[in-house]
Amino acid sequence: MLKFKKTMLVFVGLLALTNNAALADIKIGVAAEPYPPFTSKDATGQWVGWEIDVANAVCAEIKEKCEIVETAWDGIIPALNADKIDVIAASMAITPKRKEVIDFSTPYYQSAAVMMGAKNGDMDVTPAHLAGKTIGVQVSTIHAAYLEKYFAKTSTVKTYQTQDEANQDLSAGRVDYILANGLALDAFLKSAADSIESKAAVPYDADVFGPGVGFGLRKDEAGLTAKLSNAIAALSKNGTLEKISAKFGLSGKIELPK
Numbered sequence: 001m002l003k004f005k006k007t008m009l010v011f012v013g014l015l016a017l018t019n020n021a022a023l024a025d026i027k028i029g030v031a032a033e034p035y036p037p038f039t040s041k042d043a044t045g046q047w048v049g050w051e052i053d054v055a056n057a058v059c060a061e062i063k064e065k066c067e068i069v070e071t072a073w074d075g076i077i078p079a080l081n082a083d084k085i086d087v088i089a090a091s092m093a094i095t096p097k098r099k100e101v102i103d104f105s106t107p108y109y110q111s112a113a114v115m116m117g118a119k120n121g122d123m124d125v126t127p128a129h130l131a132g133k134t135i136g137v138q139v140s141t142i143h144a145a146y147l148e149k150y151f152a153k154t155s156t157v158k159t160y161q162t163q164d165e166a167n168q169d170l171s172a173g174r175v176d177y178i179l180a181n182g183l184a185l186d187a188f189l190k191s192a193a194d195s196i197e198s199k200a201a202v203p204y205d206a207d208v209f210g211p212g213v214g215f216g217l218r219k220d221e222a223g224l225t226a227k228l229s230n231a232i233a234a235l236s237k238n239g240t241l242e243k244i245s246a247k248f249g250l251s252g253k254i255e256l257p258k
Helices: 001-025 052-062 071-079 142-150 165-170 182-191 222-237 240-247
Strands: 024-031 066-071 113-118 134-137 158-161 177-182 196-201
Touching: 001 240, 024 071, 052 066, 052 222, 052 240, 066 071, 113 142, 113 182, 134 142, 134 165, 142 158, 142 177, 158 165, 165 177, 165 182, 177 182, 177 240, 182 196
Parallel strands: 024 066, 134 158, 134 177
Antiparallel strands: 113 177, 113 196
16 A cells, blocks of 8 residues: 555656646747748648747747647737737737737847739829728738728728738739738739739838837746847847848848847
8 A cells, every 4th residue: 555655646746747847838829820931831731931930949049848839810819818828929010009918028020011012013002092992901910000090091991810811812803902011922922923013111100010020928927028038139149030031031131130
């Protein structure tokens, strides 16, 4: 009987260690739909992309084991606050509205918002010039907020659950323009019909676009937030972020932290 109790105590101890190790893993939430060059799945179903490599490099820097967890974009903040994921790594811009409910690391990239439309040489993407046009945009994004602020009174704004849906409607002629991250639209342009081309970056609005993209974290995770911010600074200083950017052909196209 004594031997049995000792065995059980050892088993419980090992189980506790196993559970603690599992709890130490960081669940990195990414949007479930592809968003190249930042996130997408390869032929084997593994998540790949610039942002995946950055997240993996950050996890290595802080010596933590991380797991990629795909989550619907419009539910990714609720998933974070419900402890289903620990970090959001989904090209989420740091904005005052989002900071009301979650915290962010320091930014790890910034890129321009671009309006894309027909290949007709017309580069005027001002609200007055696009009056009466239909503009597609992914829901719950800074780009949707930008259209609401500057274009909603003069243009028709059509929202989509995913960026890919907006892209396809532009190709099919169901919308006149789309507004999105310019680097994400570059990937679409490579496969788009000859009738589509990148138009122009819209003017930067700090209140809408914020200082850049950061990792999203719960407000009670100040320690992890600081660790991620320090890791971003270290990876920027040692050239890792630039090496990852070069791997994906983004050198000179993406704005990295100084």
